[in-house]
Amino acid sequence: MGQICRADEVVLFERATFLVICHTSTQEQQQQQHADAHRFEKISNIVKQFKLSCAKSQAQFEKMEVQNSRFTAFIDVFTSNTYLMVVLSPQNAGSAGGVVEPAVPLLNIALARQHFESVVAPTNDA
Numbered sequence: 001m002g003q004i005c006r007a008d009e010v011v012l013f014e015r016a017t018f019l020v021i022c023h024t025s026t027q028e029q030q031q032q033q034h035a036d037a038h039r040f041e042k043i044s045n046i047v048k049q050f051k052l053s054c055a056k057s058q059a060q061f062e063k064m065e066v067q068n069s070r071f072t073a074f075i076d077v078f079t080s081n082t083y084l085m086v087v088l089s090p091q092n093a094g095s096a097g098g099v100v101e102p103a104v105p106l107l108n109i110a111l112a113r114q115h116f117e118s119v120v121a122p123t124n125d126a
Contacts, residue, residue, distance in 0.1 A: 009087040011040065012078065018044045021082065047075060066095060066101060074102065076109050079116050
C-alpha cells in the first residue's frame with residue numbers, strides 16, 4: 001500500500017488503544033535517523049486525547065489530516081479494528097508547490113479498506 005500511495009511511511013494502529021500494530025517506511029525514510037524514538041507513542045497519545053475531546057462534545061472521530069511544508073499525514077479508519085496513518089512528503093507525492101492533494105491517498109485507503117475488510121470479515125462457514 002505504501003508504494004501505491006507513494007507514502008514515506010504507513011502505520012497501522014489498534015482502534016481502541018491506538019497502539020502501533022505495525023509500520024513500514026521507504027528506504028529513504030529509514031536512512032534518515034528519527035530524532036524521536038518515541039514518536040509513535042506520542043502520536044498515539046495525541047490522537048487518543050483528540051478522540052476523548054471529540055467524545056466529550058458527542059462527536060465521532062473518524063479521520064484526521066495534518067499538513068505542513070514537510071509532510072502530509074492522514075489518519076483514517078482502516079478496518080473495524082484498526083486505523084491507518086499514511087505519511088507523504090510533497091516530493092514523493094509528486095505535488096506542485098509542496099501541497100499534497102488528499103483525494104488520491106484517501107481513495108487508495110478506501111480501496112485497500114474494502115479488500116482488507118473482505119479478508120478479515122467473519123464467515124458463516126464455521
